[in-house]
Amino acid sequence: MIRVRAAGLLLTAAYLSFVAWMLLRPHYVAWVPAPNLRPLATIHEDLRMGPLQAARRLGAGLGLLAPLGVLLPLAGGRVDTSGFASFARTAFAGLMVSLSLEFTQTLVPGQLFDVDALLLNTLGVALAHLLVVPAVRHRLRGRAAQATGARPQPALVP
DSSP: OHHHHHHHHHHHHHHHHHHHHHHSSOOOOSOOOOOBOSTTHHHHHHHHTOHHHHHHHHHHHHHSSTTHHHHHHHHHTOSSSOHHHHHHHHHHHHHHHHHHHHHHHTTSTTOOOBHHHHHHHHHHHHHHHHHHHHHHHHHHHHHHHHHHTOOOOOOSOO
8 A cells, every 4th residue: 555655656746747847838929918806707708719719718617736646646555445525535635735825936937817617627526536536445445445355344334
């Protein structure tokens, strides 16, 4: 389990370094719009661009930090934990990482704060966690029970 946790920490640090490098590069543009502080404003603009463009932009927002939904519980290394507590910890950590990135972007030329990016990034982390982590934990609990010869306990909350 220590190896899994170490691998999770290493992968999380590497992924966050990549995301920071990707997002915190200066963008030199002639004109920069005002920061978006109204929730769902840029999402509505994206939806008006057409289905393909909207799917691409919304998918990018959802997918940017989504791997953290799996990497953060992996770095925690807990198999026998409450599903809700794991989800809440992961979603909150995703929100804090996204908020940190958004605030740090305001220091970089051409980058702006966008509350919708914060919402989409956090939703991406939460969805990735819900789609992957409960099934993986269930499988790991079953393997641990087989190794010890005990009967696996059904999880009330995955």
